[in-house]
Amino acid sequence: MKRSPLIFALLLFPLCAVLAQKKKKSKEPELHMMTLDSLGSEYKGQPYPDFSFTTLDGKRYNAGNTRGKVVYLNFWFEACVPCHIEFDALNHLYDSLKNDTSVIFAALTFETQDQLPAIVAKEKLRYPVASLSKEECSRLIFDVGYPTSIVIDKTGKIALYETGGFLQKEKAEDFVFNKLLPTIRQNP
Numbered sequence: 001m002k003r004s005p006l007i008f009a010l011l012l013f014p015l016c017a018v019l020a021q022k023k024k025k026s027k028e029p030e031l032h033m034m035t036l037d038s039l040g041s042e043y044k045g046q047p048y049p050d051f052s053f054t055t056l057d058g059k060r061y062n063a064g065n066t067r068g069k070v071v072y073l074n075f076w077f078e079a080c081v082p083c084h085i086e087f088d089a090l091n092h093l094y095d096s097l098k099n100d101t102s103v104i105f106a107a108l109t110f111e112t113q114d115q116l117p118a119i120v121a122k123e124k125l126r127y128p129v130a131s132l133s134k135e136e137c138s139r140l141i142f143d144v145g146y147p148t149s150i151v152i153d154k155t156g157k158i159a160l161y162e163t164g165g166f167l168q169k170e171k172a173e174d175f176v177f178n179k180l181l182p183t184i185r186q187n188p
């Protein structure tokens with residue numbers, strides 16, 4: 001008895017549809033931090049590469065003059081949605097740290113020096129921001145992604161490396177205040 005491929009396909013199609021629907025229901029999309037834990041743990045404790053930048057307010061920072069301080073670097077760019085979602089929480093984080101002379105807080109972007117003042121004003125960023133080349137940003141985040149948060153301890157080693165972001169403001173705030181801030185405070 002010869003079986004027709006058409007009959008087989010007609011019988012198989014409903015089964016595939018049911019399985020696909022079941023899979024779709026059981027796996028609701030979850031918007032979360034795309035943290036590369038294995039990558040972050042790989043970098044933790046490693047010396048951070050040499051860096052140098054000047055913030056919009058004229059302050060110059062580099063690996064040498066930040067030694068002995070905890071450095072928080074946030075890498076972002078204008079078209080990055082998760083970067084924007086972090087902005088408010090980072091403003092509050094900066095407000096809580098700005099009088100702590102043992103901490104340096106800076107946001108780095110490859111947006112041009114000319115574009116940056118308008119973006120900072122539009123987004124109401126209260127923290128120091130600096131413009132670097134796209135290549136330099138990539139080098140400093142190990143060619144991974146945005147947003148990236150890096151905490152460098154007083155000896156110049158990576159205490160925290162997180163890349164990726166959230167699409168919900170509450171999750172971004174949770175990350176900033178329950179993971180980032182404690183890491184900064186643990187490295188006095």
